Amino acid sequence: MSRRKVLAMASCHSLILLDGTIQGDPLDLKMFEGTAWGPVEAITVLRQFPFSSSLQRMSVVAQLAGDSHFHVYMKGAPEMLARFCRPETVPKNFSQELRNYTMQGFRVIALAHKNLKMQKLSEVESLAREKVESELTFLGLLIMENRLKKETKPVLKELREARIRTVMITGDNLQTAITVAKNSEMIPRGSQVILVEANEPEESVPASVTWQLVENQERGPGKNVSE
Missing domain, CATH: 3.40.1110.10 (Calcium-transporting ATPase, cytoplasmic domain N)
Structure with missing residues (x-):
């Protein structure tokens, strides 16, 4: 380094x-x-x-x-x-x-x-x-690398079974958050993720809301990272 x-x-x-x-x-x-x-x-x-x-x-x-x-x-x-x-x-x-x-x-x-x-x-x-x-x-x-705690998935499963909605609030990169949500099964397997972006009005451009389907790519093999 x-x-x-x-x-x-x-x-x-x-x-x-x-x-x-x-x-x-x-x-x-x-x-x-x-x-x-x-x-x-x-x-x-x-x-x-x-x-x-x-x-x-x-x-x-x-x-x-x-x-x-x-x-x-x-x-x-x-x-x-x-x-x-x-x-x-x-x-x-x-x-x-x-x-x-x-x-x-x-x-x-x-x-x-x-x-x-x-x-x-x-x-x-x-x-x-x-x-x-x-x-x-x-x-x-x-x-x-921030690995999931062993109790994370069981707790999320218990909340789902109790019909308690769970949400993620994070400042991480969006794709990082999606990958963690999938690995923890907060996002059920096979589910599609939609990115919603809201834009404020600017001068002559009106406010807008856009939807985009996030690519469904599985986690690749791990890497040894030195820096």
Whole structure:
């Protein structure tokens, strides 16, 4: 794994150290643990632009010990993050690779980076988020497997038998969510999935609702993923 990817994973999170224990979002914690971060290199987070479900991303401005310049690291939903990267840095097979992993139920996060062309901390403190989150270099995809708990399928079955409706609310990639729902049998075998998209009105374009049948593809063979 490249050094910049490790630095992005080590700095772009919302974890805190409380009573000697690292606490925060479980996904952030697993990501940080995966860096095997130690005291060899110090990195200071100077600004943080937090994650939100509407923005689908978070970013930080950080500085490495001994460096005179600053770095921006971003993580987020791959489709969203790619919009903030220079097009030539995003692989041509980006969409296909993303689909390959989400079809297998993996949780996929994208990472990006850029150097800030400024020397003073005061300049960093006054930066707008729009300035920070632009012209980034795409670093790659972080692939994480979140296996079903052994009790998930039996509980869902019990709820169905009791005629209690179950729903999934998630910020994951749509295809990842569909694959997990099928593997847990939340979506019964043989069922068809329809994607409904609502669009707000824009100037002369009226509001609209579209329906699309999601392809019924079974989960492919697993892959060993190193990054």
